Amino acid sequence: MNSETADCARFPPQPEEWAPGAGRYNASLPLRTLMSSDPKTHLAELLQAALASVAPGERADIQLERPRDPTHGDFASNLALQLARALKESPRKIAERLVRELPTSPMVDKAEVAGAGFINFRLAVAAKTDVVKAVLARRDDYGRGAPTGRKVQVEFVSANPTGPLHVGHGRGAAYGASLACLLAFAGNEVCREYYVNDAGRQMDILALSTWLRYLESFGETVPFPPNAYQGDYVREMAAQIRQAHGSLYVHPAVAILASVPPAPARREDGEYPPEEKEQLERHLDGLIEAAKDLLGEEWMYVHQHALTEQLADCREDLEAFGVHFDCWFSERSLYDTGMVAKVVAELEKRGHIYGQDGAKWFRSAAFGDEKDRVVQRDNGSYTYFASDIAYHANKFERGFDRVIDIWGADHHGYVARVTGALKALDLDADRLDVALVQFVSLFRDGAKVSMSTRAGSYVTLRELRDEVGGDACRFFYLLRKQDQALDFDLTLAKSESNDNPVYYVQYAHARICSVLDQWGGKEDELPEANLKPLASERELGLCGRLQSFPEVVAQAAGDFAPHALAFYLRDLAGEFHSWYNAERLLVDDDRQRRARLALAVAVRQVLRNGLRILGVSAPEAM
């Protein structure tokens, strides 16, 4: 025991010693809470006690961090620096007094004042190695947060079911799935939802595209609009319909075009001036109207077929990517149940709607948006915004404590209007979080892969998975904060080499499995191993890393930041590899061998728990 703490012999402290009546510290706190087995919590309690003694009545947010520099101990607190102003005393002096008043603890080897007034703690060896037992006891649950009782909804991907998912959707999928899993692991009840935009114009365009391809196959060729869906999957759906129903839906091309505004002359480069673009849109809408008129009830068959087909494809794609949803929520159902009309009426009742130019406008500017927005057009149809309000109102009705929307960054202009609408409806907009996912650029051999949705030349998620594999996809997507643009290096993700960070982490897991195989002993005896032999700097460092896993989980969940977990796993794997190279695990000495294997198994467990949250597999051999 260090001389600075030698005079601090009152342990356990008597409550009245560190909890004066005027103090805010809870004197009735049971003593055993001072004996938290988690070192960080324990240190915070010790500091709280010292604070109550040094500065009765003073309240402070006890912060403990793990210093990067090992000479700064295992934990450091800036408590004295925080108090300097209030106490009008130098931080170092306060720190010295705090250290003097610190209750002694078997978990603390040394507490010393350093630098500007930091208090550096060095833990007793046993306090570090005990984490191995905790990990081996809780196994798959190590790091799991206590149930919060909170219901959280994460809505993500929600791509229009009008074609294959592309690499941008893949990022949203990887982020959303990992975030949902992370939030669940942190103790929340999580519902994963996909909002299906099955009511809008885009779906009509897809149905029209399919029908036009179908007609083509019968020789009834209507020039295919450049702003319709170009992909081959449209032809496939057309062929399916033809196979199932023959010529049932055929109408003469001339009859279709009769009432439709003409399209502008075709431009091979696909670049149309603004007025021609508008003309194209009018032409497309005309075709949709004509299709609806001619097909009548049968239009809905084509529409439904396209929707079902694309949704199934999308779902299959996501499942193969390890992304699952608890709920697929239909936009159309919001219209069918009258929810959209109801919510607009409700806004109207509250005086937040006014009419102008024949349309209904919501006063979103009064609720933090840049300007007011139309919710119902002059032709009586509702805007996408209207159904979005209804959808969010519905989410809140379902009783989630927290609603998280994961949107493409190009939707960021919608955040203000949606939160505005919630406020206007007297709903607690603070319960809504919108996480914006930035764009993805693919790089192959250092060169950017050009993608254009317009030209239909985008790389699909499926192609990406086929090329680099699901694990590398998930990991690479998560290696970058979601609100930052991502450069996805295909060459690196594909390389089965030491350059590839996903293999780096997985390899650590496989290595441990391999060592255990060679050991051939009984793994279930390891939790009882005596951990005394764990004493090297690397071993104790690894213990500290394992100890911080629950903190990393909690922090990452709070920040909606699964990438923090990916970085943690890379660090953990790195520390393991260093240890593995420096020291043999399968040493002759049985006691030491068991201690090391116990630590290795604990590392493997944490790698597994972390990888599972990220949706990456933990292979036993590579």
Place this chain on the structure above:
RNA sequence: GCCCUCGUAGCUCAGUGGAUAGAGCGACCGCCUCCUAAGCGGUAGGUCGCAGGUUCGAUUCCUGCCUUGGGCGCCA
């Protein structure tokens, strides 16, 4: 033009109101008769965009400027 976002090592990126700002890749020098070299050790590499301000302390917070990307439809 207005709003938001970004700027950290050659490259790709973490990070934080506090101690000497980190990792991976690339470069250079080493390590397999030994538990998987998909690994490890070491060296080099920085005015944390620029200028002010708040603070005991700013790469972190605030303001301005420059820069990156995005948003500003009765589109979805």
